[in-house]
Amino acid sequence: MDDFIIKYISSFIELTPEEEDIIRNQNLIKTFPKDTILLAEGEHARECYFVLKGCVRRYHNRNGEERTTEFYTENQSIIPVSYTTKSASEYFLSCVEDSVIALGTNERNDELIKQIPKLETMLVQMASVMQANNQVEMDNFKNLTPEERYLNLTETRPDLLNRVPLNYIATYLGITPESLSRIRKRISRNR
Amino acid sequence: MDDFIIKYISSFIELTPEEEDIIRNQNLIKTFPKDTILLAEGEHARECYFVLKGCVRRYHNRNGEERTTEFYTENQSIIPVSYTTKSASEYFLSCVEDSVIALGTNERNDELIKQIPKLETMLVQMASVMQANNQVEMDNFKNLTPEERYLNLTETRPDLLNRVPLNYIATYLGITPESLSRIRKRISRNR
DNA sequence: AATAACAATTAGCTTAAGTTAATTTCTAAT
């Protein structure tokens, strides 16, 4: 599993064998069974995550209703707002599947960067890509109708539809499960 | 104007007087009159921006209709997706007001970082804050109704309502100007 | 001051999403 991280990092920067070992020796990988809550509303996040295998769902509790706001799957980083701002979390993070996840803490990250300074270069690159993705996602969400958003999702993340219940998908698309049902029906009719 | 940048950077990292001079000597500040198009759809962005004064609007052209997706005001960075991905831009960037803007290019940024390596540390911090903000904005947009989004905007960015036409605000909220009119009416009635 | 161009509101109609509730389908556990 460690080698997934090495491979991922190497897609941004070149690592020497020694540096690879430093990273491997971190031993920061854990396995969580399905439904594990990684972060609960109100808690202060002390960790950030990198999904090696599995799926983590971010959701808000809006008067008893769970509203999904993100799915994190393989090779995605999870940096909770609460982790960055050191404030109480507005949302939950929960494993939708058994998941293998690399954990980071501020201290350990700083330590690692001290040992391998060019990791900071990688962070900047990662952040650039992430923020570009965020922009595109936000723009799509704003400019597309619920039906278009659903169709877009089937193209951009088809895997999600197989591994995640539709009621989670619905709120992720900003609509109710009932609406999603109707949309799916509409689409299958017109084809 | 240069000192706004110095001040902003200093809120992340400490600069020596020499480093401040390096930054000041960049001379990367320009003034653009209202309605200047900084980036057009289809173009390849070669610059990123930092708004010192004024307001820049990001918008997509969706079959003839302009759909606003962001307003950038004082102390906000604009990093076009096109700049990051080196692909054709999906959207326009246009000055809503006469604006004073600091420009960055890949080459110049790299050069600057070579001279002041700790700027990279600042970039990581800036990126963290930006991505936390992005998350919160996305979550709000997904979880709130159009009316709630409008009310939220009046609280989080009240300045925008005075400096930007309502039809821009409407599409920024993901609704039509007609809908926004109705919402504003509804709100003023119930108060 | 008059006019043109644009911005904002209003109205009527259509469409689709939200809400509530019932029904069917699927899944997991005994």
Add this chain to the structure above:
DNA sequence: ATTAGAAATTAACTTAAGCTAATTGTTATT
């Protein structure tokens, strides 16, 4: 294999947004 619980769909009704078009308000220019 049966059953309980959850997920997904369906239906009826309500609400609000989209669309088209007309009207009013505002701003800038000559």
